[in-house]
Amino acid sequence: xxxxxxxxxxxxxxxxxxxxxxxxxxxxxxxxxxxxxxxxxxxxxxxxxxxxxxxxxxxxxxxxxxxxxxxxxxxxxxxxxxxxxxxxxxxxxxxxxxxxxxxxxxxxxxxxxxxxxxxxxxxxxxxxxxxxxxxxxxxxxxxxxxxxxxxxxxxxx
Numbered sequence: 074x075x076x077x078x079x080x081x082x083x084x085x086x087x088x089x090x091x092x093x094x095x096x097x098x099x100x101x102x103x104x105x106x107x108x109x110x111x112x113x114x115x116x117x118x119x120x121x122x123x124x125x126x127x128x129x130x131x132x133x134x135x136x137x138x139x140x141x142x143x144x145x146x147x148x149x150x151x152x153x154x155x156x157x158x159x160x161x162x163x164x165x166x167x168x169x170x171x172x173x174x175x176x177x178x179x180x181x182x183x184x185x186x187x188x189x190x191x192x193x194x195x196x197x198x199x200x201x202x203x204x205x206x207x208x209x210x211x212x213x214x215x216x217x218x219x220x221x222x223x224x225x226x227x228x229x230x
Contacts, residue, residue: 076114076121076209078216088144097151097185098127098136106138112210118142121206123214127153134182139203141190150190150199153183157227167223174221179207181226200226 081089089106096104106122113120124136139150157178159167167176181200194202207224 075116076112076119076206078110078112078209078211078214078218080110080216081108085144092145094138094140094144094149095146096124097138097149098124110214110216111140112206112214114206114209119202119206121203121210121214123210139199139206141194147187147189149187150194151185152181152203155180155182167225171223172221173223175212176223176225177207177212178225178227179203 086107086109089108093102094106095102096106098104106124108122111120111122119142120140122138122140124138126132126134127136128134133155134153135156137152137154139152141148141150157180158164159176159178164176168174181203184199186194186199204224204226207226208222210224211218211220211222
């Protein structure tokens with residue numbers, strides 16, 4: 074999978090508007106996603122969107138949306154992730170192992186998968202997709218920056 078950070082085209086933005094994709098932080102028709110950037114694997118039609126923080130008191134929990142194959146609410150996986158920075162020695166070993174300049178770990182605090190996807194994607198597949206997407210997302214998902222980066226997933230459970 075080749076995830077890259079990109080700006081959405083006007084056509085892609087229109088698909089979000091038409092589908093009224095709910096922001097996973099609020100889950101209310103009043104708040105729909107209106108992304109301008111995403112981390113996307115166009116070949117496999119999978120995209121990761123950083124939705125931000127749902128609760129300022131728990132600012133370390135970041136909300137992401139993973140769009141799987143189709144832009145609509147039935148193909149949106151809601152994710153709550155916590156970024157974990159490895160200690161210096163561990164990060165150094167991981168940088169050498171993956172031949173990158175930076176490594177981060179993401180803890181999967183929680184996720185909600187739509188019913189129609191539960192039989193299509195196992196937890197292991199989801200975490201593999203997520204790890205690849207977060208590696209493409211790099212530090213901040215900005216399309217104009219490129220880093221030498223590796224993201225790792227750890228399940229809280």
